[in-house]
Amino acid sequence: MDYFKEFFKGVWEKNPTFVLGIGMCPTLAVSTSVSNAIWMGIGTTFVLFGSNILVSAIRNIVPSHVRIPIFITIIATFVIIVELTLKAYQPAVYKALGIYIPLIVVNCIILGRAEEFAAKNNIPASILDALGMGLGFTLNLTVLSFIREILGSNKLFGYTLIPGFKPALLMILAPGAFFTLGLLLWGMNVIKARTARFKRTE
Amino acid sequence: MEIKILFTILISTIFINNYVLSRILGLCPYLGVSKKLDSAIGMGLAVIFVMTIASFFTFIIYKFVLIPFHIEYLRTIAFIIVIASLVQLVEMVIEKISPALYQALGIFLPLITTNCAVLGVAVLNIDSGFITQEFGLLNSVVQGFGAGVGFTLALLLMAGIRERLEIAMVPENLKGLPITFITAGLMAMAFLGFSGMKIF
Numbered sequence: 001m002d003y004f005k006e007f008f009k010g011v012w013e014k015n016p017t018f019v020l021g022i023g024m025c026p027t028l029a030v031s032t033s034v035s036n037a038i039w040m041g042i043g044t045t046f047v048l049f050g051s052n053i054l055v056s057a058i059r060n061i062v063p064s065h066v067r068i069p070i071f072i073t074i075i076a077t078f079v080i081i082v083e084l085t086l087k088a089y090q091p092a093v094y095k096a097l098g099i100y101i102p103l104i105v106v107n108c109i110i111l112g113r114a115e116e117f118a119a120k121n122n123i124p125a126s127i128l129d130a131l132g133m134g135l136g137f138t139l140n141l142t143v144l145s146f147i148r149e150i151l152g153s154n155k156l157f158g159y160t161l162i163p164g165f166k167p168a169l170l171m172i173l174a175p176g177a178f179f180t181l182g183l184l185l186w187g188m189n190v191i192k193a194r195t196a197r198f199k200r201t202e
Numbered sequence: 203m204e205i206k207i208l209f210t211i212l213i214s215t216i217f218i219n220n221y222v223l224s225r226i227l228g229l230c231p232y233l234g235v236s237k238k239l240d241s242a243i244g245m246g247l248a249v250i251f252v253m254t255i256a257s258f259f260t261f262i263i264y265k266f267v268l269i270p271f272h273i274e275y276l277r278t279i280a281f282i283i284v285i286a287s288l289v290q291l292v293e294m295v296i297e298k299i300s301p302a303l304y305q306a307l308g309i310f311l312p313l314i315t316t317n318c319a320v321l322g323v324a325v326l327n328i329d330s331g332f333i334t335q336e337f338g339l340l341n342s343v344v345q346g347f348g349a350g351v352g353f354t355l356a357l358l359l360m361a362g363i364r365e366r367l368e369i370a371m372v373p374e375n376l377k378g379l380p381i382t383f384i385t386a387g388l389m390a391m392a393f394l395g396f397s398g399m400k401i402f
Contacts, residue, residue: 021379024230028226076278076283105282174390178387183380185383
């Protein structure tokens with residue numbers, strides 16, 4: 001098995017948000033600032049990491065008709081760990097992310113990877129898959145929040161960029177999230193179409 | 203007085219803090235089921251139904267099970283299990299009582315478990331502090347109902363627009379998800395007009 005490939009497929013080839021189109025809600029809702037996005041990415045990666053290991057470890061003893069409730073319970077357990085840890089050590093982040101921390105449970109990426117990958121593969125491969133997918137998700141969030149934070153609040157990591165410049169507040173509200181993602185997906189499609197045409201003419 | 207509060211909750215969940223367009227919850231069904239108007243209606247009704255019942259049961263479980271045993275931190279795990287089993291139960295009951303309704307809603311019900319708006323409304327009911335209020339249960343049920351109606355409204359508007367987009371001249375690379383997101387952005391901008399609205 002090509003472990004290198006298992007890790008990097010989550011970043012580009014099977015990128016959760018941009019290619020598979022899953023895990024949209026947290027991507028859009030939390031990407032108002034880069035630090036929020038990175039914390040959300042870390043939290044989701046941790047849950048993904050834990051649930052993939054556990055699911056992969058018990059994959060041969062779980063009867064297939066009760067697997068979904070068991071997976072959900074495992075995922076929820078790790079989400080509670082993230083919730084309590086953030087509440088204790090990073091109360092500001094906990095407050096900023098709000099209800100989107102408990103909602104990691106229903107992030108389709110995690111259940112999707114448990115069902116599609118961890119339930120069929122061994123533990124090392126599942127760990128790499130989880131880390132790759134988590135990294136891909138974190139990168140998406142960071143790119144999106146980078147654009148939105150600069151345009152929407154004229155700041156980066158909380159530091160003002162251009163003093164005296166009035167930012168477009170719309171970009172950190174809900175419409176800005178939809179516009180940014182729509183335009184990014186458009187860009188992805190353009191790149192894909194270009195490379196496809198390039199390959200055909202070769 | 204109570205009617206006034208209920209009305210405020212209803213208006214604010216449907217328009218001002220619309221779950222899809224303002225809080226950005228429940229995007230998967232919003233994007234997935236909004237291709238046709240009639241399936242959007244089915245999904246919307248199923249969501250209203252499940253959200254109302256889920257608000258009722260999660261509130262009761264939080265108040266009478268989690269708080270007395272001091273296990274509030276298990277909220278997430280308890281709610282997701284309650285919602286999943288509730289959806290399953292509703293599906294079985296509808297199938298027995300009304301096959302016609304089951305025909306209409308059937309395929310959408312299993313999808314609702316992973317709709318983050320349902321868990322979102324259950325969590326928000328607790329975070330809004332309804333638990334200590336006198337009519338907390340009623341308030342949270344109304345909030346659940348309003349959230350469902352708001353979701354349905356956004357879904358129906360989107361389905362109507364997408365049916366017309368099918369025949370519109372859209373650039374090749376913008377087709378599909380990108381144009382849907384830009385449309386959603388414009389709709390969210392329109393809904394932004396409701397924010398800051400004073401009701402009473």
